[in-house]
Amino acid sequence: MSRAVTPRRKAITTVLAWIVGFLIFFPILWTIVLSFKSEGDAISAPLNVLTSTWTMESYEAVQERSNYFLHFWNSVVISFGSTIAALVIAIPAAWAMAFVPGKRTKDVLMWMLSTKMMPAVGVLVPIYLLFRDMGLLDTRTGLVIVLTLMNLPIVVWMLYTYFKEIPSEILEAARMDGATLRSEILYVLTPMAVPGIASTLLLNVILAWNEAFWTLNLTAAKAAPLTAFIASYSSPEGLFYAKLSAASTLAIAPILILGWFSQKQLVRGLTFGAVK
Structure with a gap:
């Protein structure tokens, strides 16, 4: 017989799953945040990055270049x-x-x-x-x-x-x-x-x-x-973090959206035949 899952165990498992998920997604999230900052703000301390002004100048520069x-x-x-x-x-x-x-x-x-x-x-x-x-x-x-x-x-x-x-x-x-x-x-x-x-x-x-x-x-x-x-956007002059983040966000956005909308089909296919 299968062991019953207690509410406490379920809560702990859920919290751990959210923590692991956040750690996996954090680099993508931070890249998206940096893409909306100026070059000066992008290289500042993390707390300063979060509180600095949000701007679209990096996306405009990427589109022009x-x-x-x-x-x-x-x-x-x-x-x-x-x-x-x-x-x-x-x-x-x-x-x-x-x-x-x-x-x-x-x-x-x-x-x-x-x-x-x-x-x-x-x-x-x-x-x-x-x-x-x-x-x-x-x-x-x-x-x-x-x-x-x-x-x-x-x-x-x-x-x-x-x-x-x-x-x-x-x-x-x-x-x-x-x-x-x-x-x-x-x-x-x-x-x-x-x-x-x-x-x-x-x-x-x-x-x-x-x-x-x-x-x-x-x-x-x-x-x-x-x-x-x-x-x-990686040049001998150095890395332009805000512009590089904007370019990376534009590159990953289509495949990220595709994966989001097809996740149910993806999981179904990966588990196809796993349960007898």
Whole structure:
């Protein structure tokens, strides 16, 4: 029998959860606060920061100096483009690993995941030279390709986990009814795994949106996303904290809003198949 949760224990757990949540969110909150301060106030003592005048001058300076909407559109195209491309490849691959008998499936999955263990800088030079020779430097197409390949192991692994929770008898019944391989994946498997696919999509979008290493090394101006937009406010003259905070707030706001509105679907997908 499960042990009853007392009001005291529930209150303590709730307080601890709020404290942990606040500590996790505090850096983002402080960045947002600094973005509404002047450069002089941003480097003052924390209490002085909170009591100083709030202003929009940092946002105005950022808009005058940079084309925010160009960087924003580049981030949207790169993150969603690489995610969709990864799903197109990963769904059939995960289906094959989950429902086609094979003794080496776990070995293949571990090998795919092991490719994420190598530091990205280890393959920077060959990828840079390939992109240079193929004309993919500073293009959205090039970044979509590289981010698709970088995040593909995680996407395949997550989808494989979700697909394994679907009874194989359902797919066998579809085959007995004359479903082709394409119909089985599109009309039987995919609708049943929507929560898992949705959570995988959201996590991959977040990973691609926040990717800085490849976007800084493979772009210059035309295809530079919001990560490069933030990095442009770190200069040899020093850090301009208020402007850097304003640029960071503009960069994280879209993905923060997306995560807020999709949190229910994200949690549902991450717990898909966890409760029997």
